[in-house]
Amino acid sequence: MSYMKIDDVRKSFGRYEALRGVDIDIAKREFVVLLGPSGCGKSTLLRMIAGLESIDSGDLMIDGQRMNNVKSANRGISMVFQSYALYPHKTVRQNMEFGLKVAGLKKPERDAKIAEAARILQLTPLLDRLPRDLSGGQRQRVAIGRAIVREPKVFLFDEPLSNLDAALRMQMRVELARLHRELQATMVYVTHDQVEAMTLADKIVVMRDGLIEQTGNPLEIYRRPVNTFVAGFIGSPTMNLLDARVTSVSERIVRVDAAGLIVDAEIDGEPPIVGERVTLGIRPEHLEGQFGTGSGPSLDVIACERLGGVTHAFTRFSAGIDLTVQIDGELPISPGNTITCTAHPGRAHLFSAETGLRL
Amino acid sequence: MADSALNAERPISTVHRQAGEVINRVILWAVFLTLSVICVYPMIWLFLNAFKSTNELFSASWALPETWRWENFTTAWGYGISRYLLNSVIVTVATVTTVLTLSSMAAYALVVMSFPAKAAIYMSILGGMILPPEVSLFPLFKVLAATDLYNTYFALILPNVAFHLPFTTFLIRSYMVGIPPDLREAALVEGASEGLVWRDIYMPLCRPILASAGLIAAMGVWNEFIFALTFVESDSVKTVTIGVMSFAVALRADYGIMMAGLALSILPILATFLILQRQFIGGLTQGAVK
Ligand SMILES: Nc1ncnc2c1ncn2[C@@H]1O[C@H](COP(=O)(O)OP(=O)(O)O)[C@@H](O)[C@H]1O
Numbered sequence: 101m102s103y104m105k106i107d108d109v110r111k112s113f114g115r116y117e118a119l120r121g122v123d124i125d126i127a128k129r130e131f132v133v134l135l136g137p138s139g140c141g142k143s144t145l146l147r148m149i150a151g152l153e154s155i156d157s158g159d160l161m162i163d164g165q166r167m168n169n170v171k172s173a174n175r176g177i178s179m180v181f182q183s184y185a186l187y188p189h190k191t192v193r194q195n196m197e198f199g200l201k202v203a204g205l206k207k208p209e210r211d212a213k214i215a216e217a218a219r220i221l222q223l224t225p226l227l228d229r230l231p232r233d234l235s236g237g238q239r240q241r242v243a244i245g246r247a248i249v250r251e252p253k254v255f256l257f258d259e260p261l262s263n264l265d266a267a268l269r270m271q272m273r274v275e276l277a278r279l280h281r282e283l284q285a286t287m288v289y290v291t292h293d294q295v296e297a298m299t300l301a302d303k304i305v306v307m308r309d310g311l312i313e314q315t316g317n318p319l320e321i322y323r324r325p326v327n328t329f330v331a332g333f334i335g336s337p338t339m340n341l342l343d344a345r346v347t348s349v350s351e352r353i354v355r356v357d358a359a360g361l362i363v364d365a366e367i368d369g370e371p372p373i374v375g376e377r378v379t380l381g382i383r384p385e386h387l388e389g390q391f392g393t394g395s396g397p398s399l400d401v402i403a404c405e406r407l408g409g410v411t412h413a414f415t416r417f418s419a420g421i422d423l424t425v426q427i428d429g430e431l432p433i434s435p436g437n438t439i440t441c442t443a444h445p446g447r448a449h450l451f452s453a454e455t456g457l458r459l
Numbered sequence: 460m461a462d463s464a465l466n467a468e469r470p471i472s473t474v475h476r477q478a479g480e481v482i483n484r485v486i487l488w489a490v491f492l493t494l495s496v497i498c499v500y501p502m503i504w505l506f507l508n509a510f511k512s513t514n515e516l517f518s519a520s521w522a523l524p525e526t527w528r529w530e531n532f533t534t535a536w537g538y539g540i541s542r543y544l545l546n547s548v549i550v551t552v553a554t555v556t557t558v559l560t561l562s563s564m565a566a567y568a569l570v571v572m573s574f575p576a577k578a579a580i581y582m583s584i585l586g587g588m589i590l591p592p593e594v595s596l597f598p599l600f601k602v603l604a605a606t607d608l609y610n611t612y613f614a615l616i617l618p619n620v621a622f623h624l625p626f627t628t629f630l631i632r633s634y635m636v637g638i639p640p641d642l643r644e645a646a647l648v649e650g651a652s653e654g655l656v657w658r659d660i661y662m663p664l665c666r667p668i669l670a671s672a673g674l675i676a677a678m679g680v681w682n683e684f685i686f687a688l689t690f691v692e693s694d695s696v697k698t699v700t701i702g703v704m705s706f707a708v709a710l711r712a713d714y715g716i717m718m719a720g721l722a723l724s725i726l727p728i729l730a731t732f733l734i735l736q737r738q739f740i741g742g743l744t745q746g747a748v749k
């Protein structure tokens with residue numbers, strides 16, 4: 101049964117349609133990530149759940165109750181803002197206390213809740229400091245602490261890690277995952293960072309231009325993207341999308357030829373006919389690159405990104421098509437080299453050349 | 460290539476810049492020194508002469524007093540200055556408190572809320588700055604007479620409030636625009652009402668601008684003359700600007716005591732300014748830095 105339900109929700113700002121009919125089912129204790137490029141309407145949707153924006157049409161249900169016209173404060177949600185939105189003139193303790201005071205809790209109760217949240221987030225020694233005397237990561241934890249003390253039904257996060265540096269972001273990602281386990285809470289998390297989405301989510305909702313492109317668990321979305329947009333958005337480095345021609349079809353297996361790169365791909369739907377143009381999607385990590393002349397086309401290495409364990413080689417076909425290949429970090433490859441590559445069997449994706457939908 | 464050319468020139472240009480900075484600084488200091496002498500000198504003169512006898516004042520008006528006649532102040536105080544000062548304090552405090560409360564509420568609504576005709580409402584508030592008080596003197600007098608407010612504190616407080624609202628609202632609004640709207644939204648999500656957000660978040664964060672705007676309004680009200688001359692007549696409600704005038708008439712012969720009275724009349728506002736000056740400067744600069 102769904103704990104929270106977003107049903108055909110729409111929102112316009114003047115004549116601009118920011119959300120064009122969005123449906124999401126969220127189970128209790130689920131960690132849902134709204135993922136999409138900037139401007140696709142993620143924050144708008146989150147703010148509508150929070151009650152900071154009105155809902156033009158559609159329904160928002162939380163725990164069986166229609167929330168469309170319920171005041172923010174009575175929706176049972178807590179929100180963590182991208183900017184943290186800590187009250188600058190209040191100490192850490194007062195920041196956490198504010199909502200509890202508003203809710204009318206007595207002093208001993210408030211103190212107990214603050215102490216507990218401070219313990220979970222290791223904020224105890226910082227309780228009497230002002231936000232300006234805290235580091236970015238500490239402020240982030242205070243913002244989360246302020247959300248925790250209210251014991252909401254649903255936590256809302258709007259790009260909470262985007263103001264942190266890379267190392268801290270990774271640490272906080274782990275922290276958030278731990279928090280989710282520890283609090284057993286339902287969380288809706290907005291980000292444009294697919295790594296955060298992949299690592300944190302139970303369920304990813306990929307959005308574009310006010311619409312949902314795909315909903316599913318991270319591996320499902322990684323393995324079976326429903327269209328070229330999702331395919332290109334999930335995974336790093338991004339999936340190679342190449343124009344290809346069908347050369348043979350046998351039941352579910354379709355062989356395609358993309359400028360000399362011959363790949364077999366398994367499909368779900370109606371098989372295409374031989375000679376049809378399709379889009380071949382193949383991730384860099386599913387290509388095997390090696391020196392020398394193999395069976396595949398020869399690729400000129402234009403640039404390399406060495407990550408240590410693996411190297412990402414950005415290469416170009418003779419036909420002028422770009423292809424990113426992930427190769428073993430031990431191979432002494434450098435720009436100017438020529439390599440060949442073959443695809444791992446069963447890892448290629450085929451999309452319709454016209455609609456971009458998965459075949 | 461362009462880079463190395465720039466690097467070669469840097470030492471020379473640094474020397475130039477340092478010399479330029481010194482000259483700039485000297486000019487700046489000279490200008491400010493002159494300005495402060497112009498501003499402060501009359502005040503020093505006033506305070507010095509407040510301790511002199513009339514004869515001494517005329518014979519050596521630039522010198523230090525021979526004997527410091529503190530009794531000038533007690534005499535002036537006894538002549539009714541105390542009452543005028545009290546009236547001024549009452550009118551100023553009441554006016555400034557009301558203006559700051561109403562202006563900050565209006566500014567809050569103008570900054571964070573959305574409602575129809577918002578821009579038009581703001582424009583009409585700003586329009587109030589254009590209106591000179593003199594124009595409204597007669598209509599206001601009629602209104603005050605008709606409402607029986609003539610010759611009461613309210614006859615001074617209400618018009619002063621009205622004429623200080625526009626500029627104060629303008630100042631506070633400009634400052635509030637710089638407060639991140641997330642703070643209010645976070646508070647609303649936590650269950651706060653708009654009133655609580657205004658009181659518990661916006662007011663504390665606006666302290667510097669409240670101090671500055673309050674001080675500007677306080678100085679205006681303290682020195683206000685036309686309303687004080689027109690809307691009250693009894694000594695029991697007269698403020699110090701008018702009081703000093705009648706005081707001067709009564710003491711035509713004793714200039715030392717008159718100076719003491721004048722000195723007393725500016726002391727409270729001077730003290731307020733000195734106490735608040737740090738906040739005041741903070742208010743003028745903080746918005747820009749943040
Ligand atoms: N209050 C608003 N008024 C007008 N347009 C808005 C408003 N809020 C958001 N938008 C527009 O709606 C679209 C979605 O915005 P948003 O939800 O913030 O995107 P994101 O996915 O980056 O969080 C953007 O094009 C944005 O310009």
Ligand SMILES: [Mg+2]
Pocket residue numbers: 142143144259
């Ligand atoms: Mg956003």
